[in-house]
Structures are given as structure tokens and as C-alpha cells.
Amino acid sequence: MSELIIESIEEFGLSNEVKTKQLFSKVGIIGCGSIGQEIAKMFSQRELEVIFIELTQEKIDLGIKCIEANLDNMIEHWGMTPGEKRAILSRISGYTDFKHLAECDLVIESIRSKTRERQISARIEVFKEIEKYVSEDCIIATNSNTIVITELASELEHKNRCVSLHFLATSLNIQIIEVVRGLYTSNKAYDRILFFIKMIGREAIACEESAGLISVRIFVAQLNEACEVLVERVGSMEDIDKTMRIGLGQNLGPFEMADKIGLDKVNRWMKNLYREFGDKKYLANPLIKRLVRANHLGRITKVGFYKYDDNGRKIS
Secondary structure (H helix, E strand, O other): OOOOOOOOHHHHOOOHHHHHHHOOOEEEEEOOOHHHHHHHHHHHHOOOEEEEEOOOHHHHHHHHHHHHHHHHHHHHOOOOOHHHHHHHHHOEEEEOOHHHHOOOOEEEEOOOOOOHHHHHHHHHHHHHHHHHHOOOOOEEEEOOOOOOHHHHHOOOOOHHHEEEEEEOOOOOOOOEEEEEEOOOOOHHHHHHHHHHHHHOOOEEEEEOOOOOOOHHHHHHHHHHHHHHHHHOOOOOHHHHHHHHHHHOOOOOOHHHHHHHHOHHHHHHHHHHHHHHHOOHHHOOOHHHHHHHHOOOOEHHHOEOOOEEOOOOOEOO
16 A cells, blocks of 8 residues: 655645735725726725825815716616625725835826826826835836836836736726736736736736737727718718627727717827827827817717716717
């Protein structure tokens, strides 16, 4: 009879070093606009503690109020219980001081700026401010999709910790996240972020470092073409959206999606892509520019390509 070998259970556990590298429990988000709010809800539902950093307490209060309203809407549609709502909100807190990021395992920058120059300079300053307070193991990420992560990481002491995480739409139901490793990103940081994405129940889409990644480059080109088809009177706006939804299986048509994202944001994407590639296909269609000038930005202003009620529902 062979000798029974007894192995210690500790050999199969996570060492302290591995825990430090791979265990995520607290996440920071810089900016609590609509995208930051959706990211926070997604993380909190996975029982992660979320720390918001904003410029003022008023913005923090507004962000959390919007999250609460969204959760109430989910309760009304039987998508959540009041107890789940309380648990989610209990894990989200906001501050104006970056020092509260000290124990975060991941910090995601999700700020908004009007111009490309401001977008880059402001984000670089945010990255440098984050690095003052977090540990060397903390991953610093941007949610920007038209600014490359290498440029944002260039002035940090620990450049190898930086990645780009693009959450595709303002919805908890989106199951994929575009991931980019920059010129400086280490294998360790990249592997850890892939682990994190799997941990929160999403699938990572690996992208090469390129402005617009996959989703934005294809979307803005589709939107521009949809505008051309509309202007040429090939089809009505409603029928163009319906064709893409029903005929090609998209959740939203190009005009509906643009209204959801915000036409001012889409317009900025197009400007950045045109500056990056110099290709006229990224120039915003005059119809988009006209709506932006009129402050018809979509759901957020209750009018864009379509009109919306106070609950964000399209008015027929």
C-alpha cells in the first residue's frame, strides 16, 4: 500500500503577496458624472467599496442623488429590492480630497473637459494627484477612449501601473470592457486588471493603443453615415433607427444611442479622432453640430435627435 501523503491546506491558499497583487476591495472614481455613476453602481453591486472624488460637495451630493434615483427606477421595474438598494448606497461615498484614495486597489479617472488640450492636461494632473496618495500596487486607469494611456502616464513616477478601461455605454447591462495596455504598462498590472474585469463578471476586449479604440471609431462613422442617409431622405430618422435595431440586431439605433451618450460628448469624440487621424469620415455631420450649438444634447437636455420626458423616455 502506498504511503498516504498529507499536504497542508495553506499550500493551496493565497499568500499574502498574491492577495496584495490580486485582491480588489476598494475602487476610486474621479468624477461622478453619468459614466462615473454607472461604474460606481456596477462595482458596488459586486460588493466593492467605491470612493468618489469630485471638485465640490454639491457635485458629490448630486451624483449620489442620481444614483439613488436610478436605483429607485430599478425597484419600480422589479429589477432590485429596497434592501439591495440600501446595500449598494452604503458602499458608495464621496469626498473632495484625494487622500481618501489611499487604500484603493484601482482608481479610474472619468472626468469631462471641453477641449482636447484641457482633456489631456487636466487628466495628467489628476493622474499625478492620484499617485501622491495610493500605493505602488494601485492601478491607475482612464475611462477616456480618444486619449491614449501612454500620454497620460508619461509624467508619473510609476508609469507601469497605468491602463485604459473603456466602459462602452451608460448601462449596467453591457458585458464587455475595452482594455488597453500602454507603452509603459507592465505584465503584472495588465494581468491584474484582466483578473479584476473577470471578477466583476465582465469580459475584457483587448485593444491596441489607438484613439477611439474599437467601439467609438465604428460608432461615430455609423452615426455620420446615418445622418447622411437622413439628409438625403433615403429614410426617416425613426426608420433608420428601426432598421439598425430590428434588422441588424442593435439594442439602439445610431440616433437613439447618440442621444443616450450625449451629442456634446459624441462631438468631442469626433473632433479628437479627426485631429488624431486626419480622416474626414470622423468630421461631425453638420446636423450634429447644429444640435450641439442649440444645446439639444439628447436625453440630458430632454431634446436631441428625439424629444424625451422627465424620466428619459422618448416622446412619440
